[in-house]
Amino acid sequence: xxxxxxxxxxxxxxxxxxxxxxxxxxxxxxxxxxxxxxxxxxxxxxxxxxxxxxxxxxxxxxxxxxxxxxxxxxxxxxxxxxxxxxxxxxxxxxxxxxxxxxxxxxxxxxxxxxxxxxxxxxxxxxxxxxxxxxxxxxxxxxxxxxxxxxxxxxxxxxxxxxxxxxxxxxxxxxxxxxxxxxxxxxxxxxxxxxxxxxxxxxxxxxxxxxxxxxxxxxxxxxxxxxxxxxxxxxxxxxxxxxxxxxxxxxxxxxxxxxxxxxxxxxxxxxxxxxxxxxxxxxxxxxxxxxxxxxxxxxxxxxxxxxxxxxxxxxxxxxxxxxxxxxxxxxxxxxxxxxxxxxxxxxxxxxxxxxxxxxxxxxxxxxxxxxxxxxxxxxxxxxxxxxxxxxxxxxxxxxxxxxxxxxxxxxxxxxxxxxxxxxxxxxxxxxxxxxxxxxxxxxxxxxxxxxxxxxxxxxxxx
Amino acid sequence: xxxxxxxxxxxxxxxxxxxxxxxxxxxxxxxxxxxxxxxxxxxxxxxxxxxxxxxxxxxxxxxxxxxxxxxxxxxxxxxxxxxxxxxxxxxxxxxxxxxxxxxxxxxxxxxxxxxxxxxxxxxxxxxxxxxxxxxxxxxxxxxxxxxxxxxxxxxxxxxxxxxxxxxxxxxxxxxxxxxxxxxxxxxxxxxxxxxxxxxxxxxxxxxxxxxxxxxxxxxxxxxxxxxxxxxxxxxxxxxxxxxxxxxxxxxxxxxxxxxxxxxxxxxxxxxxxxxxxxxxxxxxxxxxxxxxxxxxxxxxxxxxxxxxxxxxxxxxxxxxxxxxxxxxxxxxxxxxxxxxxxxxxxxxxxxxxxxxxxxxxxxxxxxxxxxxxxxxxxxxxxxxxxxxxxxxxxxxxxxxxxxxxxxxxxxxxxxxxxxxxxxxxxxxxxx
Numbered sequence: 045x046x047x048x049x050x051x052x053x054x055x056x057x058x059x060x061x062x063x064x065x066x067x068x069x070x071x072x073x074x075x076x077x078x079x080x081x082x083x084x085x086x087x088x089x090x091x092x093x094x095x096x097x098x099x100x101x102x103x104x105x106x107x108x109x110x111x112x113x114x115x116x117x118x119x120x121x122x123x124x125x126x127x128x129x130x131x132x133x134x135x136x137x138x139x140x141x142x143x144x145x146x147x148x149x150x151x152x153x154x155x156x157x158x159x160x161x162x163x164x165x166x167x168x169x170x171x172x173x174x175x176x177x178x179x180x181x182x183x184x185x186x187x188x189x190x191x192x193x194x195x196x197x198x199x200x201x202x203x204x205x206x207x208x209x210x211x212x213x214x215x216x217x218x219x220x221x222x223x224x225x226x227x228x229x230x231x232x233x234x235x236x237x238x239x240x241x242x243x244x245x246x247x248x249x250x251x252x253x254x255x256x257x258x259x260x261x262x263x264x265x266x267x268x269x270x271x272x273x274x275x276x277x278x279x280x281x282x283x284x285x286x287x288x289x290x291x292x293x294x295x296x297x298x299x300x301x302x303x304x305x306x307x308x309x310x311x312x313x314x315x316x317x318x319x320x321x322x323x324x325x326x327x328x329x330x331x332x333x334x335x336x337x338x339x340x341x342x343x344x345x346x347x348x349x350x351x352x353x354x355x356x357x358x359x360x361x362x363x364x365x366x367x368x369x370x371x372x373x374x375x376x377x378x379x380x381x382x383x384x385x386x387x388x389x390x391x392x393x394x395x396x397x398x399x400x401x402x403x404x405x406x407x408x409x410x411x412x413x414x415x416x417x418x419x420x421x422x423x424x425x426x427x428x429x430x431x432x433x434x435x436x437x438x439x440x441x442x443x444x445x446x447x448x449x450x451x452x453x454x455x456x457x458x459x460x461x462x463x464x465x466x467x468x469x470x471x472x473x474x475x476x477x478x479x480x481x482x483x484x485x486x487x488x489x490x491x492x493x494x495x496x497x498x499x500x501x502x503x504x505x
Numbered sequence: 506x507x508x509x510x511x512x513x514x515x516x517x518x519x520x521x522x523x524x525x526x527x528x529x530x531x532x533x534x535x536x537x538x539x540x541x542x543x544x545x546x547x548x549x550x551x552x553x554x555x556x557x558x559x560x561x562x563x564x565x566x567x568x569x570x571x572x573x574x575x576x577x578x579x580x581x582x583x584x585x586x587x588x589x590x591x592x593x594x595x596x597x598x599x600x601x602x603x604x605x606x607x608x609x610x611x612x613x614x615x616x617x618x619x620x621x622x623x624x625x626x627x628x629x630x631x632x633x634x635x636x637x638x639x640x641x642x643x644x645x646x647x648x649x650x651x652x653x654x655x656x657x658x659x660x661x662x663x664x665x666x667x668x669x670x671x672x673x674x675x676x677x678x679x680x681x682x683x684x685x686x687x688x689x690x691x692x693x694x695x696x697x698x699x700x701x702x703x704x705x706x707x708x709x710x711x712x713x714x715x716x717x718x719x720x721x722x723x724x725x726x727x728x729x730x731x732x733x734x735x736x737x738x739x740x741x742x743x744x745x746x747x748x749x750x751x752x753x754x755x756x757x758x759x760x761x762x763x764x765x766x767x768x769x770x771x772x773x774x775x776x777x778x779x780x781x782x783x784x785x786x787x788x789x790x791x792x793x794x795x796x797x798x799x800x801x802x803x804x805x806x807x808x809x810x811x812x813x814x815x816x817x818x819x820x821x822x823x824x825x826x827x828x829x830x831x832x833x834x835x836x837x838x839x840x841x842x843x844x845x846x847x848x849x850x851x852x853x854x855x856x857x858x859x860x861x862x863x864x865x866x867x868x869x870x871x872x873x874x875x876x877x878x879x880x881x882x883x884x885x886x887x888x889x890x891x892x893x894x895x896x897x898x899x900x901x902x903x904x905x906x907x908x909x910x911x912x913x914x915x916x917x918x919x920x921x922x923x924x925x926x927x928x929x930x931x932x933x934x935x936x
Contacts, residue, residue: 167796168795198794347922368629369598370599379919379923399794406834409896413896418919464895465894469844486847499774504846
């Protein structure tokens with residue numbers, strides 16, 4: 045969201061949607077001539093290296109593999125950053141593995157949030173750190189979220205410790221129709237963003253339809269001020285991008301480089317869109333212009349077109365039950381996820397929120413329960429996939445993480461109870477086989493630079 | 506009854522509440538949580554007569570001739586009390602025409618009174634009722650003054666008048682937000698607050714008298730008189746530990762102030778002082794980020810640590826996307842903290858009390874609302890499981906002994922779209 049109308053609510057520490065009020069100065073970056081710069085495939089490369097880990101055997105726990113599988117009294121083995129084996133109690137544990145007794149506990153893949161603004165709208169939420177919405181032009185495909193991410197955002201540490209989040213996608217905000225490139229991160233403490241970048245993750249383009257862009261630019265007396273204006277600006281951008289793609293690239297255009305990546309299928313489209321009718325319009329636009337939408341984010345009305353989303357192979361990345369805060373969210377219902385899943389469409393539970401990211405498991409559990417009450421019974425093991433594998437797949441990293449399968453990254457959470465219960469919390473979290481959080485060990489509790497020497501440093505949070 | 510007739514009957518229950526009346530009933534063999542802070546009672550009974558709770562607990566006999574329902578497998582609790590909410594003040598938060606929560610362009614502030622604006626037909630009231638919320642303290646939001654105005658106590662019963670107590674409290678915002686509202690600094694906010702209380706005192710002392718440099722409108726100064734003598738509670742929005750101390754110090758200057766802290770994200774750092782001052786707190790329990798420089802010490806253990814120090818703490822501040830029906834989830838999270846080394850949570854009973862009896866007590870309705878006790882209002886919720894658990898939901902909601910309709914905009918949408926069959930009439934005919 046992050047472009048909600050600025051509402052004051054009894055306390056300055058509630059999100060004030062300050063992004064909306066930001067100034068509208070600056071040049072139209074699209075017009076900048078970047079002719080001199082050669083195209084480098086990966087100019088801000090990941091420098092992430094997994095932290096050291098010990099060969100670990102989790103035994104005795106209930107294991108959800110993230111892809112619908114459930115093993116009682118399971119065994120999960122990982123070493124050298126990779127999952128070595130996942131099986132039942134009869135599986136032999138090789139020499140050299142440290143055993144962790146998970147009796148009465150649960151193991152899942154690391155939690156993944158497909159929609160986060162950590163780092164680009166960090167805590168503290170002061171204007172000086174609000175870098176998520178380049179609201180100076182309705183289309184800014186030239187900006188990259190990774191250039192705004194502040195790695196010291198304490199929100200990363202809360203997402204790890206309380207949410208079990210091991211990977212997340214940071215998106216630009218939704219003030220613009222085309223907001224810029226998103227970046228996928230490993231949720232590890234790092235001084236640089238490059239040190240968090242998920243190796244080999246594809247880029248994504250953030251797009252937004254609906255109220256936000258037309259409000260932001262209509263409010264400035266410029267196009268778009270209507271939904272038809274939204275569509276027109278988008279369509280022209282794609283037409284221009286295709287001309288650029290088919291040209292000789294003698295004059296490099298940073299924004300069109302990104303749009304060209306989308307047209308070539310190299311960059312995924314993550315499209316903020318609430319209303320069913322509007323999603324249907326955007327699907328037609330993608331066909332007209334020759335690109336693929338990977339997911340609709342927020343999609344509170346996805347349940348009305350679950351079949352259309354399924355047929356077009358588009359995931360719905362959604363909250364469990366947010367609704368009503370703006371007009372296009374009025375028809376949100378808590379059964380959204382269940383109705384989608386029941387129709388065979390792809391469900392991802394997302395947060396879009398520095399607090400919600402700490403409880404994606406709980407949001408999924410609520411959505412599951414709301415389905416059960418209308419006769420749609422989705423097994424726990426499938427629901428766990430809503431905040432693990434489905435998110436990974438939709439971010440283009442499903443081959444690398446998101447599920448407990450041999451050879452994948454050892455991104456693993458040991459929960460102290462069923463992750464679909466309100467009474468459970470992550471007990472240990474591993475990223476690429478390295479123990480990055482341990483509830484039993486205060487030293488395995490990350491503290492960002494910002495919090496050093498301040499009230500509450502190193503508290504349990 | 507045909508489907509259409511069923512719908513009409515449901516509508517009648519909403520539109521013509523006069524047709525509904527309080528029922529005498531008992532629920533037996535249920536797990537009963539009375540809201541008093543104690544552990545849930547197995548095989549408990551709840552008896553409601555003439556709209557009031559007659560008895561609740563174990564070993565209670567059902568009066569002869571009373572309708573009795575077997576509650577096996579169910580949980581029975583008082584209705585939830587939503588403390589400090591904007592419920593009923595907006596239809597769509599972001600649509601200004603539908604939003605009465607703040608009035609930044611009004612010449613008035615402390616005199617603002619939410620009571621006449623609360624809309625019983627509001628969609629979110631019906632949705633919250635379905636979630637087990639039966640009572641609330643509705644608060645205005647600051648416009649361009651540190652004074653937001655006066656809040657009301659309501660029930661969520663389907664009917665024409667929800668307001669039980671108008672002008673139940675005044676809300677003043679201090680801290681960072683108060684500083685901005687007052688002209689730029691905390692210093693200015695404290696002067697504005699003191700000046701306002703002094704103008705109210707002057708006016709109350711010599712009715713009709715106003716000094717030539719009075720800054721408050723007459724209506725605002727009159728509205729603050731009951732704050733000054735403690736008849737009306739003063740809810741103070743404040744987060745930082747130092748700011749909390751400054752608020753508590755107000756009592757030395759204005760000894761009759763009936764203070765309630767709202768927010769208190771750093772309350773745990775000054776929990777002893779809050780407890781000693783006997784000032785209650787309404788907090789958001791899951792804040793754990795330094796969202797601003799006044800909440801650097803935020804932790805989910807805030808509520809537990811304050812409670813441990815003897816502070817009366819309710820879960821509240823249900824505004825905007827923080828929906829009133831989220832209260833049980835938030836309370837459940839505090840129970841979860843008990844198994845997290847270094848954290849301080851609440852027991853199940855304490856957590857449930859924090860969303861029922863404690864907010865009722867802070868609102869001045871102790872013993873009457875948010876609790877299943879003899880003489881309390883007949884607000885009873887029957888749940889299909891542990892009410893704090895994510896998988897549970899209310900199956901029946903009674904307010905003042907009247908069974909409530911649980912239909913609403915959302916439930917109608919889910920019925921319409923449960924099937925995506927588009928082969929017969931358009932969905933617009935599917936009702």
